Amino acid sequence: MMTPIMHYFQNDGGQYLQYVWEHLYLSFISLAISMAIALPLGYLGSRIRSLAAVCTAFTQALRIIPSLALLFLLIPFIGTGMLPATIALVALALPPLLINTILGFNEVSPLYKEVGTALGMDQRQLRRQVEIPLALPYILNGVKLALVEIIASATLATYIGAGGLGTLIFTGLGLYNMTYVVIGGVSVALLSLLSMVSFDLVIRRMKKNA
Template identity: 45%
Template sequence: MHLLAEAYAYAQENSEKVLEALRVHLTLSVTALLIASLVCIPLGYLCSRNEKLSPFIMNTFNTLRVIPSLAVLIVLLPIMGTGIAPAMVALTVLACPPILINTFSAFRSIDASIIEAARGVGMSAGQMLRSIELPLAAPLIMTGVKTAGVEVVASATLAAFIGGGGLGTFIINGLSMYDFSIMLVGAIQVAVIALVFEVFFSGLGKMAARLRDR
């Protein structure tokens, strides 16, 4: 409780810095997640429909999944320098695999008889995608976005190591000064944001499942 009180007092005294770090952290996380979703949801659908293309793309992104974010940042440093840009690229790379894999799995798991029945009644590819495939795939896609979101929020703390700012700044400063109350200012907020992402995307997934089951 004493540490929490000290952390709260520090946050109060440095409210402008805390709010700015929170803004940067959220901007990095949301932007990386949005870019990854815009790229990987269409790409996952394309892979699910193209047997020749899917092995190469899926294997590439599966390989990216095992590379730590910090390693990506180190590789990008000589190319992009320090700041927000390399952090954004690293977080986007981190967010892509779970979204792509879940999207691919979601579309591939749709019963072929449903697609055949839709074709039988004269639906076009676009109509099937909008009215049948996307609603059926949405819950699993949301699970992938949720996983990516939580990972990105946690990993965005690494941006501070290369001058990208964010809540990781407090964690690094707290470690360097052996002041755990300063560390808590960053760590607690990261945990809360990750929990909010988890609840939000879980809710979207449940909503999509209810719409699908109507």
């Protein structure tokens, strides 16, 4: 198995890097959009109970929709390519981001807010210097979960022409060539593992410094 893998990298290394770039680009664009939606909404949800209930119901509804099914549902309306893949991945990333953001701000003890108020902080200062730093480990955990799910699920984007490492996997399956499948699958697994370990280290360091 190692010989054909080495042969692939020697002859098609540039193509492989293109697949990695497409995969990462799609993943981080989807993560950025989902964070822009989920973080403000999650903060408001921690303040307004009715909004938190709506967010929870919304995330539960999103969880029951398979990513592949959502991809194919979007095709008749917006075609194939990056756009439907991004929408599907954003929908996949919203639940862990929303839930962890709401949880993070709800876990901030009122005692810290009282101390900040006693020191003369206004609401903006409390939010920036007390609430966000204390909620950040929970938020980063949500970002970690969202990114790992996005990277793993972005392989399905190949079905609708969005490229990425899934191209190697599905090409290998179509040609009965396990070399492509192994390269694509291991690459996706390593990217997911690297993302998870990196966020775990950052979260651990933040908790120590808190």
